Amino acid sequence: MDIWQWVHDIDPELRRGGQQQLADLIRRLPAATVDDHHERVDALAPEALALARAAGLPWVEVFVRHWHLQSRVLHRSQGDMALGEAVALVDFAHSEAARGCPQAVCTVQDLAACYSQVDGPGWAPERASVARETLARIDPSWPCFTCISCELAGALREQGDPRASLEFLDVQLKQLVGAGQGRERTSLLPERIACLIELGRIDDALAACQDAVANGRRDESQRRARQIDLARIYARLGRGDDARRHLPVPEDILPTPSHYEPYTDALVHLVRIGARSNDVELGRLLQRFIARLQRNGSHRLPFVIAAAAAELAVGRGSPAVAALHLATMERLAARLRRPGDAPERLARVRLSLETALAAPRQQRPDDPEERLRECIEASVVRPGDAELVRRHAVALLGLDFAREAADLLERHVDAHPDDDDAVTLLEIAYRDADDDDRHRALGERLLASADPVKQRHGRWVAARRLARARDWDASNRHLEHLAGEPGDAVPARLARASNARAQADWPAVLRLLDEALQLQPDLDPGPHDWDRIVAATFLGAWDRVRHSAARLDMALPGDGPIDERWELCRIRVEHPSGKMQELYATRTGPVTARLLQISRIDQPQRLFDQVVFDPRPLGSHQDDEDRPVYLYAELGPLQRAGYRAFSVDGVHPGEGPIAVLRRVVQSLRGSFQVQSGDRYRVTSPAGDEKPGLYAFVAFAPDADLRAASDALATSVADFADPLVWPELAEAAGDQPRAEQHRELARAWAL
Structure with missing residues (x-):
C-alpha cells in the first residue's frame, strides 16, 4: 500500500482551493525533518497544524503531527517531554475523525520510538509487542513495513539479543524480496549495522555500512549517521x-x-x-550531550554517555568531573523502568572513582577540571564563602555543568539575596541549562522587588530570556525602558539591534547601531560592527560599511558598492524547498560573495548570484595549498543572476571531449560543471557497463537556449555513445530532440 499517495493527491487539491501555503508546508516538513533542520520544523509545524484544522482536514493533521514527532523523537531523542503528544496522536489517528488515515500506522512507530527514548531496554518488551501487532496488520508493500521492522529489531537488540535481531532482519529482507520490494532493503541497513557492531562482526558491519552509503537514503541525517558508523x-x-x-x-x-x-x-x-586526545574539550562535549538528553526527558541514553564520560574523566585524572557524572548516573538510574545493566555500570564507575581518588595527585594548575576539584575541596573547609561559591559556579559553567551550577547558586542566593554577582551567574546558569521556568521566575522576582537596582536587573533578565524565546516585542518593551537610562542606553540599543537582526529587520539594525555609535563614539569594535556591515550592505549604505570596516581595521578604499575579488569560500544556501546546499563562491567584500557553483537544478538556480552572508564561519577545510576555505551561511541574496540550469547525462566521452564541451558552453555565456565521479556507471541496452558522465550546464537568462542545444548536439555528433539533455531541449522549444533524448535515457536507464 502506498501510504504517500494521498499526500501526492491532496497537493493539487489544496492549491486549487487556495491553500498553497498548507501544500508547501506539507512538502517542506518531511524534508526539514530528515535533513536535521529541527528549528525549522518547530517553526513550520504549528502553522501547518493550524491551517489543517481550519480546513477540516484530519488526515493532514495526523501527517503534520506525525512529522513533528519524527523530528522530536527519532531525531532529537525527546522522551518524557514528547510522550504525551505521542499517546494523544495515536488516539487521534485511530479516532472516528481520522478513520482510514494510512499514516495511523506511523503514529504507532512514533509512540514506540518515544518509549525507546525514555528507556530503550526498559520499554523493549512493550515496544516489541506493539511492533509485532502492527506488522501483523501490514505487508511489505507498505513503506512503513521497514520502519516497524526496525522498531522490532531495535527492541530485540535493546533486550540484549542482537543475534535474534539480526535473524529477524534476515526474515524481513526475504519478505521484501519475495514481494518485489527488494529495493527497500537499504532501509533495514542501519539496524543491521548496529547489530553487527554489537556482535563484534566488524568486517561485516563495514560492508553493510558501505552498502548503505552507496545505495541508502541520502538525506542529511542518514548521511551523518552513516559517517558516524564508519568512524x-x-x-x-x-x-x-x-x-x-x-x-x-x-x-x-x-x-x-x-x-x-x-x-x-x-x-x-x-x-x-x-x-x-582524552582532554577537557572531550569532557565538555560529552557533558553537552548528557545535559541535552536529560532536558529532553531521556533517561537511559544520558546514563550510558555519563558512564563513558566518567571513565574518560578518571582516565585523564579528573575525579571531580567523574564524581559529577556518577551523581548524574545515580539520578537517572532511579528513573529507569527496568534496571538492566545499570547497577553493574554504577558499580564500575564507583570503583574507578575510588581508585582515582586514591592515586597520587597530578599537578595541573591551569587545568579547568583541576580548578573545579580545588573549589570543591575548599568548599568543605569554607562552606558559605560567597567568593568561593561564585568561583565554584564559574568552574562548573566552564565545563558545561550548568544544571549543577544553577543548583549551587540557587542555594547561595536564597541565603544571600543581595549578592548581585551571584544573581548574574545564576541567570547565566539558567540560560545555559535551558531552564526557562526558573529563568522566568528569577526575572519576575527581581522585577517585583522594591529596589530599583534589582528591578533594572530584572528587566535585563526578562529581556534576554524573552529574546531566547523569540518573543521579540516583549523583549523590546523591556529594552526600550532600559534605553532611557543613561547607563543602559548603549547596551539596550545593542540588544535591540540583536533582536532586529534575528528578524532580518535590517533598517532597524542599522538605525539602532548608528544610534549606539553616536551615543558612544569610542565604543570598542566588536560583533555589532559586523552586524552594522551586514545591515548596511543589504541597504546599500556603503559609507556605513566602510566606517565599521575601518573600526575593525579593514581598509576599504573608494566609495560606492563593494564588489572585489577576494578569497575562495563556501556558502550554505537554503532553497525554497527548505533543502540546504553548500556552494563554492568568491568573496567579494566583507560580507558578500558570488556563487561559482551550479546549484540544484530542481530549484531556482543560484549560479553567479551575489549574496550576503553571516560573517561568523560555520567551519572550514584546507585547500590543496593548505589555505583555509571558510564556510558561511547565506543571509539573503544581494543580486540575482537569473541563470537557468539543466542536466547532461550519458556515457563518459573522455577528458578531451569534455574540455571541448566546456569551451562550447562557455562561448555561449554558460557554465559546464561535472557532477559525477569515477564510480558512476551506465549500462547500454545490450547490457554493457560503461563509465558515466552526469553534468550540469547553466546559461544566462537572455541566452539563446536553442543555439546552446544545437551547439551541444554538433559537439557530440561523432561520439560513439550518447549524451542527453532532454530538459534543455524542451526549454529550447525543440520537442523532437527532447523526445529523442528521453527515449535514449530510458534505453540506457539514465
Missing part, C-alpha cells in the same frame, strides 16, 4: 585516520541528539587507540 567501525579496526576523516564535526551533530550515543562510542574508541 565507529574504523576505530574498532585500528584505522584512526580513516575514523577521524569520516567523523562529522560536533557542530553538525549537536542539533540532533539521536547521533549522540554512536558519536560518543566513536570518540571512546578513538581515545582507546590513541587517535584522539
Whole structure:
C-alpha cells in the first residue's frame, strides 16, 4: 500500500482551493525533518497544524503531527517531554475523525520510538509487542513495513539479543524480496549495522555500512549517521585516520541528539587507540550531550554517555568531573523502568572513582577540571564563602555543568539575596541549562522587588530570556525602558539591534547601531560592527560599511558598492524547498560573495548570484595549498543572476571531449560543471557497463537556449555513445530532440 499517495493527491487539491501555503508546508516538513533542520520544523509545524484544522482536514493533521514527532523523537531523542503528544496522536489517528488515515500506522512507530527514548531496554518488551501487532496488520508493500521492522529489531537488540535481531532482519529482507520490494532493503541497513557492531562482526558491519552509503537514503541525517558508523567501525579496526576523516564535526551533530550515543562510542574508541586526545574539550562535549538528553526527558541514553564520560574523566585524572557524572548516573538510574545493566555500570564507575581518588595527585594548575576539584575541596573547609561559591559556579559553567551550577547558586542566593554577582551567574546558569521556568521566575522576582537596582536587573533578565524565546516585542518593551537610562542606553540599543537582526529587520539594525555609535563614539569594535556591515550592505549604505570596516581595521578604499575579488569560500544556501546546499563562491567584500557553483537544478538556480552572508564561519577545510576555505551561511541574496540550469547525462566521452564541451558552453555565456565521479556507471541496452558522465550546464537568462542545444548536439555528433539533455531541449522549444533524448535515457536507464 502506498501510504504517500494521498499526500501526492491532496497537493493539487489544496492549491486549487487556495491553500498553497498548507501544500508547501506539507512538502517542506518531511524534508526539514530528515535533513536535521529541527528549528525549522518547530517553526513550520504549528502553522501547518493550524491551517489543517481550519480546513477540516484530519488526515493532514495526523501527517503534520506525525512529522513533528519524527523530528522530536527519532531525531532529537525527546522522551518524557514528547510522550504525551505521542499517546494523544495515536488516539487521534485511530479516532472516528481520522478513520482510514494510512499514516495511523506511523503514529504507532512514533509512540514506540518515544518509549525507546525514555528507556530503550526498559520499554523493549512493550515496544516489541506493539511492533509485532502492527506488522501483523501490514505487508511489505507498505513503506512503513521497514520502519516497524526496525522498531522490532531495535527492541530485540535493546533486550540484549542482537543475534535474534539480526535473524529477524534476515526474515524481513526475504519478505521484501519475495514481494518485489527488494529495493527497500537499504532501509533495514542501519539496524543491521548496529547489530553487527554489537556482535563484534566488524568486517561485516563495514560492508553493510558501505552498502548503505552507496545505495541508502541520502538525506542529511542518514548521511551523518552513516559517517558516524564508519568512524565507529574504523576505530574498532585500528584505522584512526580513516575514523577521524569520516567523523562529522560536533557542530553538525549537536542539533540532533539521536547521533549522540554512536558519536560518543566513536570518540571512546578513538581515545582507546590513541587517535584522539582524552582532554577537557572531550569532557565538555560529552557533558553537552548528557545535559541535552536529560532536558529532553531521556533517561537511559544520558546514563550510558555519563558512564563513558566518567571513565574518560578518571582516565585523564579528573575525579571531580567523574564524581559529577556518577551523581548524574545515580539520578537517572532511579528513573529507569527496568534496571538492566545499570547497577553493574554504577558499580564500575564507583570503583574507578575510588581508585582515582586514591592515586597520587597530578599537578595541573591551569587545568579547568583541576580548578573545579580545588573549589570543591575548599568548599568543605569554607562552606558559605560567597567568593568561593561564585568561583565554584564559574568552574562548573566552564565545563558545561550548568544544571549543577544553577543548583549551587540557587542555594547561595536564597541565603544571600543581595549578592548581585551571584544573581548574574545564576541567570547565566539558567540560560545555559535551558531552564526557562526558573529563568522566568528569577526575572519576575527581581522585577517585583522594591529596589530599583534589582528591578533594572530584572528587566535585563526578562529581556534576554524573552529574546531566547523569540518573543521579540516583549523583549523590546523591556529594552526600550532600559534605553532611557543613561547607563543602559548603549547596551539596550545593542540588544535591540540583536533582536532586529534575528528578524532580518535590517533598517532597524542599522538605525539602532548608528544610534549606539553616536551615543558612544569610542565604543570598542566588536560583533555589532559586523552586524552594522551586514545591515548596511543589504541597504546599500556603503559609507556605513566602510566606517565599521575601518573600526575593525579593514581598509576599504573608494566609495560606492563593494564588489572585489577576494578569497575562495563556501556558502550554505537554503532553497525554497527548505533543502540546504553548500556552494563554492568568491568573496567579494566583507560580507558578500558570488556563487561559482551550479546549484540544484530542481530549484531556482543560484549560479553567479551575489549574496550576503553571516560573517561568523560555520567551519572550514584546507585547500590543496593548505589555505583555509571558510564556510558561511547565506543571509539573503544581494543580486540575482537569473541563470537557468539543466542536466547532461550519458556515457563518459573522455577528458578531451569534455574540455571541448566546456569551451562550447562557455562561448555561449554558460557554465559546464561535472557532477559525477569515477564510480558512476551506465549500462547500454545490450547490457554493457560503461563509465558515466552526469553534468550540469547553466546559461544566462537572455541566452539563446536553442543555439546552446544545437551547439551541444554538433559537439557530440561523432561520439560513439550518447549524451542527453532532454530538459534543455524542451526549454529550447525543440520537442523532437527532447523526445529523442528521453527515449535514449530510458534505453540506457539514465
